[in-house]
Amino acid sequence: MKTKIAIIGAGPAGLALANALLRRGIGDFLVLEREAEAGGLCRSQIVDGAPLDTGGGHFLDVRRPAVTAFAFDFLPEAEWNRFDRDSRISIHGRLIGSPFEANIWQLDEAHQRRYLADIAAAGCNTGAPMPEKFVDWIYWKLGRGIAEDYMLPYNRKMFGDDLNVLGTYWLEKLPNVSYEDTLRSCEERRPHAVQPGHASFHYPKAFGFGELWRRMGEALGPRLLLGTPARTLDVASRTVNGEIEAGLVVNTAPWPAFERIDGLSPESLAAIASLRHTAVDIDYVPEDPDTPAQWIYQPDPALPEHRWLVRRNFLPGSRGYWRETRRERNPPLRPGAFRATNDWAYPLNTVGKNEAMAALLAEASAHGVLGLGRWGEWQHYNSDLVVERALALAERISRG
Numbered sequence: 001m002k003t004k005i006a007i008i009g010a011g012p013a014g015l016a017l018a019n020a021l022l023r024r025g026i027g028d029f030l031v032l033e034r035e036a037e038a039g040g041l042c043r044s045q046i047v048d049g050a051p052l053d054t055g056g057g058h059f060l061d062v063r064r065p066a067v068t069a070f071a072f073d074f075l076p077e078a079e080w081n082r083f084d085r086d087s088r089i090s091i092h093g094r095l096i097g098s099p100f101e102a103n104i105w106q107l108d109e110a111h112q113r114r115y116l117a118d119i120a121a122a123g124c125n126t127g128a129p130m131p132e133k134f135v136d137w138i139y140w141k142l143g144r145g146i147a148e149d150y151m152l153p154y155n156r157k158m159f160g161d162d163l164n165v166l167g168t169y170w171l172e173k174l175p176n177v178s179y180e181d182t183l184r185s186c187e188e189r190r191p192h193a194v195q196p197g198h199a200s201f202h203y204p205k206a207f208g209f210g211e212l213w214r215r216m217g218e219a220l221g222p223r224l225l226l227g228t229p230a231r232t233l234d235v236a237s238r239t240v241n242g243e244i245e246a247g248l249v250v251n252t253a254p255w256p257a258f259e260r261i262d263g264l265s266p267e268s269l270a271a272i273a274s275l276r277h278t279a280v281d282i283d284y285v286p287e288d289p290d291t292p293a294q295w296i297y298q299p300d301p302a303l304p305e306h307r308w309l310v311r312r313n314f315l316p317g318s319r320g321y322w323r324e325t326r327r328e329r330n331p332p333l334r335p336g337a338f339r340a341t342n343d344w345a346y347p348l349n350t351v352g353k354n355e356a357m358a359a360l361l362a363e364a365s366a367h368g369v370l371g372l373g374r375w376g377e378w379q380h381y382n383s384d385l386v387v388e389r390a391l392a393l394a395e396r397i398s399r400g
């Protein structure tokens, strides 16, 4: 079978690309999706009478107007609520605001004094050179107290016990709160910091986040092949599963998940083998935590999970919360409880990953095989950024 474009994966990346191509009058493509439904990590299902996002808590950031407008074409604006972010950190028996450094004023005075003194003595404030290892970087940026009480335990829960396998190149995503800001927050008893993401976001009124992507999948009609995994990929001939020959292949699936990839150099195959990721379980709990927060970070190493999503605070009239837990930390499921599993949740930002991906994508794209999205590019992209990149790619394709 021949097609102009084969898109592998119908998560936000594949769905947005496919729909953007259709809008540009390009219809000669196929989308292969392994699962029985579209949406990838952004899917939802009904649990205990209300939607639950099975890939974790998912919110549409308002930061990219072109992306929001694209989303509203499928799920109109009137069908969304807009919220300002209220996220908390559970620490020392309290729920304080996030980011941590801007909200230590909500702690008792002894903790405030300790954290402030530690930030003042941190390397970034004393002129020490920026370290290259992850753990050293956290101490250098935030000081001992916040590193040991929050950042290191939380990141170990999210990403694994050896944090030094991670690079430091992605840490600019963290909120950048200066010592002066923290001091001012403590003096004025209010936060002084800019939220890095999701400061304001949309969530569907009557559905889970997955409804947006389900509708995008529906719009593709027979071009979307559900329950159709891409098992093999011959990069040199742009052939998927030995039978679909494409003029261009856009891969949004995890590169290491293919059973076989031909036509790449040993260096690129080694780059694929070096990629690391985590799996995350979503466990539903039919209880209502006493908080107005939409989500709560849980750095306590004694708890398996790292985050709670408090459903009624973004889906009015619902109840319960769900926990996000890295698979290795999660105890066996209790009988009758709900758990959704995500084998591919976080691509890890390991040392050397960007160089490995750049070499892989350069070689593959020379053959007409592109990587797109969280897995195709192996980046911590949120869905709004993935859609933005898909829209840009559709434009490039339409220009030939």
Ligand SMILES: Cc1cc2nc3c(=O)[nH]c(=O)nc-3n(C[C@H](O)[C@H](O)[C@H](O)COP(=O)(O)OP(=O)(O)OC[C@H]3O[C@@H](n4cnc5c(N)ncnc54)[C@H](O)[C@@H]3O)c2cc1C
Residues within 6 Å of the ligand: 008, 009, 010, 011, 012, 013, 014, 032, 033, 034, 035, 038, 039, 040, 041, 042, 055, 056, 057, 058, 059, 060, 061, 228, 229, 230, 231, 252, 253, 254, 257, 258, 280, 324, 344, 345, 346, 372, 373, 374, 375, 376, 381, 382, 383, 384, 386
């Ligand atoms: C816990 C958590 C919370 C998040 N919170 C947010 C948030 O609040 N807001 C936000 O915007 N983003 C959030 N994200 C990020 C969001 O999930 C991703 O940006 C988005 O899902 C990326 O889309 P994608 O299409 O690149 O990847 P995916 O959603 O992973 O889609 C990949 C698709 O490829 C399919 N596939 C895999 N292998 C194959 C194969 N061999 N053949 C065919 N198909 C295959 C998969 O089944 C899947 O459908 C969160 C992610 C996690 C893990």
